Amino acid sequence: MYSQGLIGADDKPVEDDAFIAAFQARIDAEEKIEPNDPMPEAYRKTLVRQIGQHAHSEIVGMLPEGNWITRAPTLRRKLALLAKVQDEGGHGLYLYSAAETLGVSREQMTEELLSGKAKYSSIFNYPTPTWADIGAIGWLVDGAAIMNQVPLCRCSFGPYARAMVRVCREESFHQRQGYELMMALAEGSDKQREMAQDALNRWWWPSLMMFGPHDSDSTNSDQSMQWKIKRFTNDELRQKFVDATVVQAEKIGLTIPDPDLKWNPEKNDGEGGYDFGPIDWDEFWRVVKGGGPMNRDRIAARKKAWDEGAWVREAANAFAEKQAQRADAATVAAE
Amino acid sequence: MSIETTPLWEVFIRSRNGLNHKHVGSLHAADSNLAVQSARDVYTRREEGNSIWVVRSDQIIASDPDRSGENFEPAADKIYRHPSFYDIPDDVGHM
Numbered sequence: 301m302y303s304q305g306l307i308g309a310d311d312k313p314v315e316d317d318a319f320i321a322a323f324q325a326r327i328d329a330e331e332k333i334e335p336n337d338p339m340p341e342a343y344r345k346t347l348v349r350q351i352g353q354h355a356h357s358e359i360v361g362m363l364p365e366g367n368w369i370t371r372a373p374t375l376r377r378k379l380a381l382l383a384k385v386q387d388e389g390g391h392g393l394y395l396y397s398a399a400e401t402l403g404v405s406r407e408q409m410t411e412e413l414l415s416g417k418a419k420y421s422s423i424f425n426y427p428t429p430t431w432a433d434i435g436a437i438g439w440l441v442d443g444a445a446i447m448n449q450v451p452l453c454r455c456s457f458g459p460y461a462r463a464m465v466r467v468c469r470e471e472s473f474h475q476r477q478g479y480e481l482m483m484a485l486a487e488g489s490d491k492q493r494e495m496a497q498d499a500l501n502r503w504w505w506p507s508l509m510m511f512g513p514h515d516s517d518s519t520n521s522d523q524s525m526q527w528k529i530k531r532f533t534n535d536e537l538r539q540k541f542v543d544a545t546v547v548q549a550e551k552i553g554l555t556i557p558d559p560d561l562k563w564n565p566e567k568n569d570g571e572g573g574y575d576f577g578p579i580d581w582d583e584f585w586r587v588v589k590g591g592g593p594m595n596r597d598r599i600a601a602r603k604k605a606w607d608e609g610a611w612v613r614e615a616a617n618a619f620a621e622k623q624a625q626r627a628d629a630a631t632v633a634a635e
Numbered sequence: 636m637s638i639e640t641t642p643l644w645e646v647f648i649r650s651r652n653g654l655n656h657k658h659v660g661s662l663h664a665a666d667s668n669l670a671v672q673s674a675r676d677v678y679t680r681r682e683e684g685n686s687i688w689v690v691r692s693d694q695i696i697a698s699d700p701d702r703s704g705e706n707f708e709p710a711a712d713k714i715y716r717h718p719s720f721y722d723i724p725d726d727v728g729h730m
Binding site: 334336337383386387390393394397400405406407462463466470613616617619620623624 | 640641660661662663665676677680681697
């Protein structure tokens with residue numbers, strides 16, 4: 301509702317100390333910032349970048365799972381997977397809408413995704429060679445996403461927070477269907493159990509990487525925390541995820557592929573938590589920078605979808621224009 | 636790549652009869668029919684409502700956030716508009 305008014309607006313607020321202090325005071329008072337409110341340019345840019353990346357991740361995230369829709373083993377699984385992939389598309393749209401309130405267009409964001417300028421979550425650059433990968437994605441990848449997204453429901457920027465409320469409500473079904481799928485495989489034949497364990501082995505570390513670099517190496521973290529875009533640091537969220545997930549793996553008899561994983565009663569201010577082994581950050585950066593197994597395929601698939609959908613967009617616009625002209629002609633005739 | 640843009644629409648959903656239509660978000664669509672269809676797909680996958688309104692975003696006239704003060708603050712000092720402003724003995728009963 302706000303973006304069309306904002307695009308091209310050039311009356312940027314002057315960012316003197318008083319302006320920054322007044323903005324921070326609103327944030328500290330837990331006031332939500334709405335699109336037409338004055339805000340520091342850096343706040344706007346950070347959100348455009350973050351919400352854009354988040355939206356792209358939802359859209360690209362449809363691809364690894366879409367790979368298995370035609371080969372789902374039962375109708376029940378197929379219905380669930382179809383509904384889940386459709387949800388991801390919907391989440392992408394909620395998020396693009398939220399970003400658009402900040403004065404970027406959908407087309408601009410799509411172009412940045414296709415040109416490689418905008419990033420998306422590195423997790424979607426891994427392949428899905430087996431059916432168990434669908435379970436692992438729902439359980440681990442959506443599980444990690446939920447850890448990230450629940451605090452985003454309280455993000456200081458209103459439209460992003462409201463989009464997240466909708467997303468989180470829907471995301472819980474995603475994780476449960478994934479875990480149930482893994483449970484079915486884990487309780488199945490030896491081969492099925494092996495398949496489940498193999499998927500966990502491949503997805504575990506990339507899932508931990510989803511939370512981003514360690515706090516000590518994260519460049520944007522401090523400012524985002526101060527602006528209450530983020531409520532927890534990367535490492536805090538990663539720890540929550542590990543603590544929640546280890547128990548879930550144990551329940552279905554699967555083993556987390558980390559020899560260093562150990563209960564540490566001192567952790568989390570004495571409540572206890574798991575120590576875990578070092579993350580391979582070289583792999584993380586390689587994948588972020590385009591060197592993952594599926595980076596090229598993912599962008600190629602998005603580009604193909606965009607290009608092959610061009611005629612539909614053109615036809616819809618042409619039809620709308622024709623209808624508008626007819627309506628005008630009818631009005632003139634009536635007068 | 637086509638860069639032709641489609642207009643933005645605001646979506647309002649009535650969750651059930653007897654309630655107001657409430658703003659739920661926005662979307663792009665070439666015309667009103669497509670906007671209603673997209674709104675159904677994007678915003679009502681889980682029984683969120685039984686009626687959809689769409690309005691072109693550029694048709695909405697909004698109040699100026701810079702003038703929120705003069706627009707809305709004057710209401711704050713008119714506490715005599717609220718029932719709790721008036722002292723009535725408890726034994727009069729509910730009023």
